[in-house]
Amino acid sequence: MKFSKTTESDSNYDHLEKMKVIELLKNINKEDKTVAFAVEKAIPQIENLTKKVIEKLTNGGRLFYIGAGTSGRLGILDASECPPTFGVPHELVIGLIAGGDKAIRKAVELAEDSISQGWKDLKSFDVSQNDIIVGIAASGTTPYVIGALEQCVKNKISTGCITCNQGSPLSVVSNYPVEVIVGPEFVTGSSRMKAGTAQKMVLNMITTATMIQLGKVKGNKMVDMQLSNEKLINRGVQMITAECNISKEEALQLLKNHKSVRKVINLLKNKKNETH
Numbered sequence: 001m002k003f004s005k006t007t008e009s010d011s012n013y014d015h016l017e018k019m020k021v022i023e024l025l026k027n028i029n030k031e032d033k034t035v036a037f038a039v040e041k042a043i044p045q046i047e048n049l050t051k052k053v054i055e056k057l058t059n060g061g062r063l064f065y066i067g068a069g070t071s072g073r074l075g076i077l078d079a080s081e082c083p084p085t086f087g088v089p090h091e092l093v094i095g096l097i098a099g100g101d102k103a104i105r106k107a108v109e110l111a112e113d114s115i116s117q118g119w120k121d122l123k124s125f126d127v128s129q130n131d132i133i134v135g136i137a138a139s140g141t142t143p144y145v146i147g148a149l150e151q152c153v154k155n156k157i158s159t160g161c162i163t164c165n166q167g168s169p170l171s172v173v174s175n176y177p178v179e180v181i182v183g184p185e186f187v188t189g190s191s192r193m194k195a196g197t198a199q200k201m202v203l204n205m206i207t208t209a210t211m212i213q214l215g216k217v218k219g220n221k222m223v224d225m226q227l228s229n230e231k232l233i234n235r236g237v238q239m240i241t242a243e244c245n246i247s248k249e250e251a252l253q254l255l256k257n258h259k260s261v262r263k264v265i266n267l268l269k270n271k272k273n274e275t276h
Contacts, residue, residue, distance in 0.1 A: 007138050007164050007191050009184040016187065028193070031186050035197045042180045042202070049134070049160040049176035050206050054213045056132045056158065057092065063210075064122065065095045067136035068112030068144050070192040071162075071199060072097030073104055075136050078203040084232075086216040087224030087260075093207060096121050098144040111144065118148025127157060134160040134206075138195035140168020140179075149173040162202050164195040178202055223262040227255065236261045244268040 013019075013027055039046075053063050065075025076095030083090050098117065099108025111117070122133065133152050135145040140163035149159045150173050160176035171177035180202060182194040211217065216224045227233050233252070239261050240251040246268065254264045 003165070003167050003169070005139055005141070005165050006181060006183055007185065007195055008189045011184050011186055011188040013186060028186050031194055032197060035180075035182055035194050036201065038180050038182045039198055039201050039205075042178055045176070045178045046202055046205055049178055050209050052158055052160065052176055053132055053134075053206060053210050056130065057210060057214060059130065061128075061130035061132060062091065062125075063093045063207075064125070064127065064131060064133045065093075065136055065203075066118055066122065066133060066145055066148050067096075068098035068103075068142050069107065070196045071136040071138060071142070071145075074196060074199050074203060075134075076104060077200075078207055082207055082211065084226045084228055085222055086211040086214075087226055088211070088214075088216065094125060098142075112142050113144070115143045115147035118144045119151035122148055122152070127152070129156055129158075132158040132160060134162065135170055135174065136162045136199055136203075137168075137170050138164045138191035138199065140165045140170035142170070146170050146173060162199050164191065164198055218262065218265070221261070223260075223265065225261070227259060227261075236264075240264050240268075244272075 016024065057063060065079055067075050076097055079093040079095035082088050082093045097103045099111030102108065103111060127133065133149060135149045137145045146169055149161070149170065152159045153173055159174045160178065161170045161174040162178045162180070163170050164180050164182050166179050166181055171179060180198040182198050185191060185193045185195070187193065221239050223239065225232060227236055233255065236255050237248055237251045240246065240255065241248055243265050251264070255261065258264050258267065
């Protein structure tokens with residue numbers, strides 16, 4: 001099958017500069033509505049990748065995201081939200097971006113064009129066959145990402161990818177490719193739009209499903225979340241009062257003492273069992 005970059009195909013719209021603000025917004029929204037359906041079609045691929053991620057993390061491995069530009073930033077965003085949301089160590093899910101951390105805020109020229117730097121960046125974390133590496137690239141052609149995954153394959157390290165073109169060079173070097181075909185962008189080639197939205201949705205699915213399977217959610221609650229601000233402390237109090245039928249004051253005091261919603265709930269449940 002011949003590879004074609006649909007992410008860079010000409011937009012379905014033209015003369016954008018002549019559109020009124022309301023037209024621009026409605027047309028962008030019209031395109032965005034198609035993204036969730038494109039993701040739905042890729043669910044079997046997302047399932048395969050997620051199951052492998054769960055297997056690796058269950059056995060003490062790590063999940064790495066590697067990307068450039070928007071794709072790299074989205075990986076870092078997802079990785080950075082796992083510790084506060086699920087109470088896991090920062091070293092469990094790691095996001096890498098071409099050009100290093102300074103590229104999170106400001107584009108680093110030519111960083112994504114290096115075929116060798118991605119593997120160097122991974123090696124600095126002592127990647128091994130215990131880990132899984134997921135390359136993120138809307139086009140599926142980013143040298144930084146492809147080069148990294150090629151070396152992973154040579155070293156028998158599991159690989160996955162999230163891309164928005166079918167049959168891309170990145171998919172070829174991925175054991176578990178995810179291809180979400182979103183089609184042309186509203187602004188031709190601006191893959192931070194639909195492609196970026198699709199990638200964010202897939203990343204949410206992978207880590208949320210993984211963390212639930214790893215036991216980091218109870219019922220539907222984030223019982224292992226980090227209590228890093230008043231909003232989250234109050235949410236923790238609500239979880240405890242709903243689950244254990246105690247006053248807010250008592251729940252808050254217990255939460256301050258034990259610093260974990262799960263610990264407090266388990267403590268109260270054990271006490272209840274002892275009295276019966």
